[in-house]
Amino acid sequence: MFRIAMIAATAAALAAPAMAQDADDRFDGPFIGGQLGWQLDRQTLTVDGARASNSPSGLSYGGQLGYDARVGGKGVIGFEGSLTGRTGSTSFDDFDLRQGRTFTATARMGYLITDSSLVYARGGWANARFVVNADGETAAQNRQGFTIGAGYERYVADNISARIEYNYSDFGSDNLSAVLDADSRLSFTRHALTAGVNVRF
DSSP: OHHHHHHHHHHHHHHHHHHHHHHHTTTOEEEEEEEEEEEEEEEEEEETTEEEEEOOEEEEEEEEEEEEEEETTTEEEEEEEEEEEEOOEEEOSSOEEEEEEEEEEEEEEEEEEETTEEEEEEEEEEEEEEEEEETTEEEEEEEEEEEEEEEEEEEEETTEEEEEEEEEEEEEEEEOHHHHTSSEEEEEEEEEEEEEEEEEO
16 A cells, blocks of 8 residues: 555656646737627717717627737736627617627736636727718718727636636727718727637647
């Protein structure tokens, strides 16, 4: 029995460095993945001083790729690019608005609460496409803005992590006087709650 115990203890001692090394490699390197969730786009229209808001929501979907690096033992910094879309559209009295694709390029900073669990905040640039249809006339534009958010990510397998994340985006406002034949502006903001899975290399 003592011999068996010594063999087991020796095996555990030899395995420990390898296990520690595996933990050190987590959230350190490139990744690629997909995401799915809920997105609410709020548009506020001001026409000749009168304001109206609409907040439709829909299914968001897309993918992301990026790179993380471990810093200071428990810290993680990284960058990510994503491409997403959304179902549905917004109907105002005088026109319809459809949300198209969105590109983002963000940086993130996180802290490891365990060897396999990360809490983080992110922020950066966003570019969203919106299509306005009024009286059969269509006007499309790509709007520049910013996005900020926070999330939680955890390893669920050796090279696979899952996450949940909230993001807020602001795409400024646009002058629609030429489309609506009135002094009008339309502002764009967004809330999104998504779940994602990443394959890590």
